[in-house]
Amino acid sequence: MQKNDELILKIEDMGVDGAGIGKSDGMTFFVKDAVIGDVVRAKIIKLKKTYGYARLMELLEASADRVEPNCPYYRQCGGCQIQALSYEKQLEFKENKVRNNLERIGGFTKIPMEPIVGMDEPYHYRNKAQFPVGTDKEGHIVTGFYAGRTHTIIPNRDCALGLPVNREILDIVIDFMEKYHISAYDEKTGKGLVRHVLIRCGFSSQEKMVCLIINGKSLPHGEKLVEALRKIDGMTSVSLNCNTERTNVILGHKTIVLWGQEYITDQIGDISYEISPVSFYQVNPVQTEKLYGLALEYADLHGEETVWDLYCGIGTISLFLAQKAKQVYGVEIIPQAIENAKRNAVKNGIENAEFFVGKSEEVLPEFYEKEAAAGRKAYADVIVVDPPRKGCDEKLLDTIVKMAPDRVVYVSCDSATLARDLKILCEQGYELKRVRAVDQFCHTVHTEAVCCLHRVNM
Structure with a gap:
């Protein structure tokens, strides 16, 4: 078996990037644009020891889950990696992606997985x-x-x-x-x-x-x-x-x-936001309302809680939380985003949200150490994190454990780094209580997930 050889492959699975997976002579091959259930003729373009990459040359037998893509450019563009897969199967793929990462990377065996939140109309959703x-x-x-x-x-x-x-x-x-x-x-x-x-x-x-x-x-x-x-x-x-x-x-x-x-x-929801050209703001507002609604539900606020919202952006989740919490503190590294957050708080008449400029992995540990030096315990009932794709810094996770909030709500755009971070938290006094994927980016391989962790007595 060598480069440029052609193979007949039955696609049995899909990789995290949406490529179809088929096997031949004990080798695993990744085939872009092939979907689960396809039988394809593919040309080997790269070989490793136990796996390789192949180009789709001919669709010999179409999967029952294959659909006609809405966009004629989808194969060239690469933005909608799984548009040729039925939407029902896309949701199944994404839910399995989150579950598999929690099992494989996080080491979780019993996962309290709830059904993925899909869209009624999964096109024309980007703002x-x-x-x-x-x-x-x-x-x-x-x-x-x-x-x-x-x-x-x-x-x-x-x-x-x-x-x-x-x-x-x-x-x-x-x-x-x-x-x-x-x-x-x-x-x-x-x-x-x-x-x-x-x-x-x-x-x-x-x-x-x-x-x-x-x-x-x-x-x-x-x-x-x-x-x-x-x-x-x-x-x-x-x-x-x-x-x-x-x-x-x-x-x-x-x-x-x-x-x-x-x-x-x-x-x-009930919160208005000002959005500048450089503001981070979720691109799918229909699903964002569902996503933030889940974060608020998982936080389980009753009006007396102190909440920290880390990686808060323009205060999107913070202001949602502030409707039900006693006090919310938001942290974001981008100064202009914090100015937006402060204006958004004023715009909505919210007076129980305070915002800080800085890296979450620096601001929260510094706050904890400052309080400890003064003989006080840094306190939070709930900590919400919505980090970038790389996940949370280890120092930040360590500080969360030290602060020992009753609940941690983790909003993630990458289930691999989510699984890594949850493993750390659950090894140090937390239990994973709820997990739910939200299809924020229909027809792509990306998905959001919301998790709720409760502190347990150790």
Whole structure:
């Protein structure tokens, strides 16, 4: 068996990245775009000792769970890795992914798993999109999405996960660039002006924001772009974000408002939020309300609790919790996000939420040590964490154990690091009581999960 050999594979499982898994002569092969139940002809493209990667060449027998993808670009784009799988099976895959990671990485044998929370309509759910801008071989300006694991732009203004208004906005931006000879950024040379178009929409408010990320400090004829964009219903904010660095990081540090407000508003449950171009805000507001509702349910607040919300962003979960808690403390590393959080608290008339700028893995341990030095015990009834994909820092987990809150609510976007962190907490006095996956990113392999841990007497 060697590279470029072709195999007939029965796809029996799917990997964490959505690739189909089949076996031949004791070797495991990962086949992108194949789904469970398919029989495929595949060409080996890479071989390791016990496994390999193969390219789907021909679908010989379609799985009963295979469906026609909504988007013609799904194989090239790579953003919707499992769009060819029925939505029912997608939910099953994601629930199993969380369960398997808790078993394999966390070492849990009895998992209090509750049914995954899916969507009634798993398309057009994204309230935010970032479109790279470039030129094609003929020199025409194009925008769309990067092909999987590349920076090659696939021209596509009609993403099945985004909102229909995105195309209207992108058409206006490209027409403007062509009319006024505004150049697109070229990653290879570092020249050209417009790098990305960021679009945000408030689902409840119907407010819309357009932000052009530029390789410069100003946009020639910007007033003409504003004039065209203002004709779109709900347009609220048009801005520039300046990023002149040779980097693949999308946003720069300075944002200039061309017209309107510097933010749009949106509402989740009874709480309104101000969202700027750089704010972290969940991209699926329908599922976010369910996700935060679960976090609030798991926190089991009765009005007398002190709660710490770590990695709080613009205060999305904090303000949810503050409706039922006595006092909430939020921690976030991004200063602008904390300013948003404070404004959001005022906007909603919430006076029992206080916010701190800093790394959660530094702020909470420093608070604990300061209280200990003063002869007091740092206290929390509930600690909520919603960390980035890398999970929680070990020092932070250690401080949580020392503070010994009655309950820990862990909101996770990566079930592998979630399992690792839960194992640490459950080895030091906590018991896993509830787990539920939430399909926040339909048609992709990613899923959110919410867990509740209770302190047990040791």
